[in-house]
Amino acid sequence: MYRITLSAYLALLCLSFPLVSQAQESPIKVKVFIAAMFEIGANAGDKAGEFQFWYERYFSNSQAIAVKGALNPVYCNKNGICGSVLGMGKVGSAASMQAIVLNAQFDMSQSYFIISGVGGTPPAKGTIGDVNWATWVLDYDLGHRWKPEEGLQGKPTFMPRKGYESIRRYQLNPALVKWAMALSQGQSLKDSPAAQTYRQRYPQAAARRLPKVTSGTHMTGDTFFHGPGLSQEAQYIAQSYQADDYMITEMEAAAIAQVLNRTVGVQRMVSLRGAVNFDQGNPNETTLEHLDPAPGQTAGGFAETVENIVIVGGALVDHIVKHWDLWQQNIPALTQR
Template identity: 75%
Template sequence: MKVVHLLSALFIMVFVTPSLANTNARETVIEMKVFIGAMFEIGENAGDKAGEFQFWYSRYFSDSEPIFVKGAANPVYCNKDGVCGSVLGMGKVGSSSSVQAIILSQQFDVSHTYFIISGVAGTPPSKGTIGDVSWGSWLIDYDLGHRWSPEEGQLGAPAFTPRTGYESIRRYQLNPSLLEWTLDLSREVSLKDSASAQRYRQRYPNKEARRDPKVNYGTHMTGDTFFHGPGLSNEAQYIAQLYEADDYVITEMEATAIAQVLDRTVGTKRLMSLRGAVNFDQGHPKESTLDHLDPAPGETAGGFEETVENIMLVGSKVTDHIVKNWQIWQHGIPEL
């Protein structure tokens, strides 16, 4: 009889206890309402020079404990309202691998999550200016295709053609209904500016480059290659037109890769791309491309801190609205 009782006790320890543990684990799963993904932070999350995450952290996560996720570049922070965020890492591989790790983690319920991919970017002076905040309408991968040196092709013709087989991953149109909401909620945000950025804009003859910053939208062009100069800027616009997307307004390094991860897991209907312009994608007419890439001291654009705060000011309008009206938004994007 003692042997029977001993076997029964072992059965409970081996088979029942893990079940109880799993039940407890399920009870602590965090429902993510909005996830904010930044790409880098300069130093700490608070108290020093702000990178892409610091203003988000100060607004939503200063009282949150870090949640470590295997495979993610940095901890995830979540507040009591279901807003979560993390620094994902720069570039396609670094950022998308972090997003995949977070999505697949059993610590979170992402079945209804809205994703805001947030960071700094460049903009062509014909379409934007320093301090602008842009919502993505299309995401295009700049790198997927064939390229050749211009002198090895037809004079004056584009030096790019799409590669067959990438049709489903080289561009993503973001949800037009969600884009309409983001523009409506953030169009009245008063954006910050700096004296240095105001002076710097005057080096460019373009009307768009010289104006005050505003909230806009358009195609966000993703490239691990930090392309620069009027020639490659024109090529980015050519690709946007080739793919029948909106005008190219933002150059960044992560969005299409993250979109591909979401497309394979939870879908892209709740994905938003939010970028702030901290540089032009080319020099002014009296400046070479190489000089613009490596400016002398005192020749930088300025306005970086103001722009990263602008990103948060714009994005928080959407975040707060979704959370406040979660009983509606959890079921999908309502009519505006």
């Protein structure tokens, strides 16, 4: 009879039944990563936040993948589409994005990134329910500010601070933005009676029209700035940075762009925002009244806007994945549509 030591027996078992560890598994090759900032409750079945319609469209049959350092798990489907809720604000969203990009469970060397969420818009440029593709993302906070009465009357109260030139503005890839705009044409956007009624409080033609897809600069700030004065300041910053007109106020895109720029690059990043409020009140209300509306006086249209975001963004996601042979290495020429 042959004798076998315990160590030899265990070695034979390992040969017969190889141990599977996370480190030995091949990383998921991510074609498109969708980043939302918040969800109101569950990912499905209740009032939708920024992620629910994405989840229902792409991830309802996906397993949650825990990532150390990220606020929420990542979901990936069999087609190489992944997504997660990063958290609100520059610090929270950037921390989650960096944890996910650097995690060994994912190969994001060829990924496209859709930074998706809601925001505000100036009534002279947009309206409730609009969906806007960023041409630039700018940091609203990096600079010097002072109270208007402590400066020159009628002059800007902001000055860029030297030393932040490389992180305060990012121009997103024009070729990718053109693709996004082209694929957005013909998409039917949702609207609501409440939003239609609310728009009529504003005299501007852009504020009163029906929702559509637009493009322009997204202004990233941890502060929810409101009022015509700070809206004008945002436009002044956009002009100072030689960017396109300010169209959307939001809280995360410039910070996420900095993370991607340091890791995989920003050439495959887009920022997509739906307008759920105006950045200022109408002529018959003060800024404080606009910030704290009475019951029943809110803008309306939130549910329709978060759905519009996915209707518009999903067209780009689906096209990239369907034609991955063209998109994997480089952004194809728009004539290859």
